[in-house]
Each structure stands twice: as C-alpha cells, then as structure tokens.
Amino acid sequence: MVRLGVVPLEGLNYSGHEPRRLLYTARQHKIGVISVTAILRADTGSSERGVMMANPDAVNIMVLANDYSKIHAAAMLTAVAATYGKPIRIFVSMEALAAFHQNPAISSTIAQGPVAHKIMAVGGSTFIDLFRQAKELGDVTLYACSMVMDLYHWTLSDMVDIFDETLGVAGFLAMVEGETTFTL
Amino acid sequence: MAEDVKVVDARDSYCPGPLMELIKGIRQEPVGTVFEVWSSDAGSGKDIPEWVKRAGQELVSSEQDGTVVKIRVKKIK
Numbered sequence: 001m002v003r004l005g006v007v008p009l010e011g012l013n014y015s016g017h018e019p020r021r022l023l024y025t026a027r028q029h030k031i032g033v034i035s036v037t038a039i040l041r042a043d044t045g046s047s048e049r050g051v052m053m054a055n056p057d058a059v060n061i062m063v064l065a066n067d068y069s070k071i072h073a074a075a076m077l078t079a080v081a082a083t084y085g086k087p088i089r090i091f092v093s094m095e096a097l098a099a100f101h102q103n104p105a106i107s108s109t110i111a112q113g114p115v116a117h118k119i120m121a122v123g124g125s126t127f128i129d130l131f132r133q134a135k136e137l138g139d140v141t142l143y144a145c146s147m148v149m150d151l152y153h154w155t156l157s158d159m160v161d162i163f164d165e166t167l168g169v170a171g172f173l174a175m176v177e178g179e180t181t182f183t184l
Numbered sequence: 185m186a187e188d189v190k191v192v193d194a195r196d197s198y199c200p201g202p203l204m205e206l207i208k209g210i211r212q213e214p215v216g217t218v219f220e221v222w223s224s225d226a227g228s229g230k231d232i233p234e235w236v237k238r239a240g241q242e243l244v245s246s247e248q249d250g251t252v253v254k255i256r257v258k259k260i261k
Contacts (some may be wrong), residue, residue, distance in 0.1 A: 076200055084238060124198045133204055176201050178231075 008155045054178030059088045062172075066095030066109075068116035068127075068183040071151045075130035077182075082138025090131070092163075093145030100128075100144070103154045133163050143167035187190045194228075195252060202228045205236055210241065210259050217230060221255045229253040 021132060059081050063074045078088050099110040112120075119126075125133075134140045144159060146166040156163055192209055194202035202223035209219050221232060229246060232255050232256045242255035 017221075079204060080200055080235070083235070119198070122198065123202055125204075130200075139209065 009119070012045075023025065025038070040120045054176075055087060056179075057086050058176070058179045059086050060172075060176040060179055060181040061088070061090050062181065063090060063092045064094040065184060066098075066106070066111050067091055067184075068099065068110050068112045069097055071099055071110070072116065072119065072127045072130070074182075074184050075127035075134070078140060079130045079134040080147040082140050085138060087139040088134070088141070089172070089175060090142045091145065091167065091169075093148055094171070097145055097148045101154070102158060128160055128162065135162065143172060145169070186194070187218055189218045189220045189256070192219050194222045195222050197225065199225050199227045199231065201225070203232055205211050206232060206257060207235075209256075214261060215259050215261060217259045219259070220259045221257065223255070224251055226253070228255065232257070 004126075059077070061077065062073055063076050065071075071104070074090065079089060081088055096110075098106050101107045131142065142163045143161045144156065144166045146168045149155070149166050154167065190203045190209060190213065192202070192240075194205045197205065202221055202225055206219055206221050209217075221228065223229075223232070229248070233243050233246060235258050240261055242258040242260045244258050246253065246255045248254075
C-alpha cells in the first residue's frame with residue numbers, strides 16, 4: 001500500500017539542513033522517500049544535494065561528556081561557525097544532557113574544572129548564552145538525545161529552551177553521514 | 185572629514201565575546217560603517233582579523249594600546 005503524506009512547507013528555509021530535516025520528519029511519519037524527493041524537486045530554492053549528499057560546509061558536534069568545559073568549547077565553536085554561514089547540528093547526549101536541565105539541582109551535577117570555575121568567576125558568557133547567540137546568528141539546530149530523555153522521563157519543557165527537538169542516535173547519524181563531525 | 189567610527193567596547197569580555205559584539209554591530213549597521221573593537225582579550229588580535237578576512241569584510245587597522253588591542257573593521261557588504 002502506498003501512503004501519501006503531506007508535510008507543511010510554509011516558513012521553512014530550504015537551505016542548510018532543512019531538506020534533511022524534512023526527510024527525517026517524513027521518515028518519522030512513514031512517508032515514502034520518493035514523495036519527499038518529489039516535493040524538493042518542485043521547490044526551486046531547495047537543494048537535492050542536502051538530501052542526497054553530505055554538505056561539505058556543515059559542522060556537526062556530538063556533546064557527550066560530563067564536562068562543563070567541553071560543552072562550553074562546543075558552544076564557542078558553534079557561535080563562531082554560525083557566523084560563517086555554516087549549518088551546524090549539535091547532538092547532546094549521555095551525561096552532558098543534564099547540564100541543559102532547567103532544574104539547577106540537576107544541571108549543577110555537571111563536572112566543573114578550573115577553567116569552568118574561572119569562566120563563572122569572571123562572569124563570562126555561559127554556554128547557554130553562546131548557543132542562543134549562535135542560533136540567532138545562523139543555521140544552528142540542537143537535538144536532545146531521546147534515549148537519555150526517556151531514561152530520566154524528561155521532556156523538552158524540562159530543558160533550557162534551546163533545543164529544536166529530540167532525536168535518536170540513528171537519526172543523527174543518518175543526518176550527518178559523510179559530514180564533518182566532532183565529538184566532545 | 186574624519187570618518188565616523190562606532191566603538192565596540194568589549195574590554196571586559198572574553199573570547200569569543202569581542203568578536204560576537206563586533207558581529208552584532210555588523211548585522212545592525214549599514215554598509216560603510218567603520219567599527220573599532222576594543223578588546224583586552226589577547227586572542228582577539230588574531231581572531232578578529234581572521235574572521236574579518238573569512239567573512240569578506242575589510243580590516244582597516246589593528247594596533248596595540250597598552251593592554252588593549254584596537255581593531256578597525258569596515259562593513260563592506
């Protein structure tokens with residue numbers, strides 16, 4: 001049986017990651033890939049390349065460690081890379097995800113080394129500030145790992161309001177295949 | 185006539201703060217605006233010119249004034 005799905009296109013910018021995000025959404029709804037490809041071909045502003053091939057300009061970062069400094073480094077890289085017009089995806093998983101929880105009792109469990117303490121002491125921008133700036137400046141998408149969210153029964157409303165959606169590791173790997181990906 | 189210069193005083197800011205302040209200014213002001221970033225962050229002396237080159241803007245000058253680096257950048261696009 002062929003199932004025809006319709007994905008609303010209004011308001012989407014068909015550059016950077018959007019074709020891949022659209023494809024991912026289609027998969028979530030079990031909409032055939034051929035149907036999505038047809039939609040993209042009908043839109044002159046979209047890039048089939050975004051679906052079919054890796055984007056050489058894209059930067060992807062997996063943030064996993066229970067380490068404030070590594071999360072801060074990811075945020076700095078993201079903020080600057082965003083200003084170059086590079087599409088950036090951040091996948092936050094494992095112990096790192098707790099750092100983004102709205103409850104300070106949870107977010108404060110993240111390990112803070114000497115540099116993290118120094119950043120806080122001088123009142124420097126937090127990694128949350130930097131990710132927010134990056135999102136304002138460019139094509140930045142943050143994903144919260146669905147496995148960790150499920151393990152702790154967290155929802156996106158429990159987290160700081162910078163995530164675009166939850167995503168599994170398989171979904172992330174499918175999106176970033178062939179692209180530059182860092183792990184912190 | 186002397187060129188108007190918009191000073192971006194980022195002396196209390198740490199990397200990448202001065203650069204981000206400059207970028208905010210560039211996004212807000214029209215083409216032709218000249219900015220002078222004041223930064224006490226030593227890395228800005230290299231980071232900001234590198235960003236300016238990569239972003240296709242114009243580096244007018246860069247000079248050290250005591251502990252502060254003053255970098256002039258012209259928005260050309």
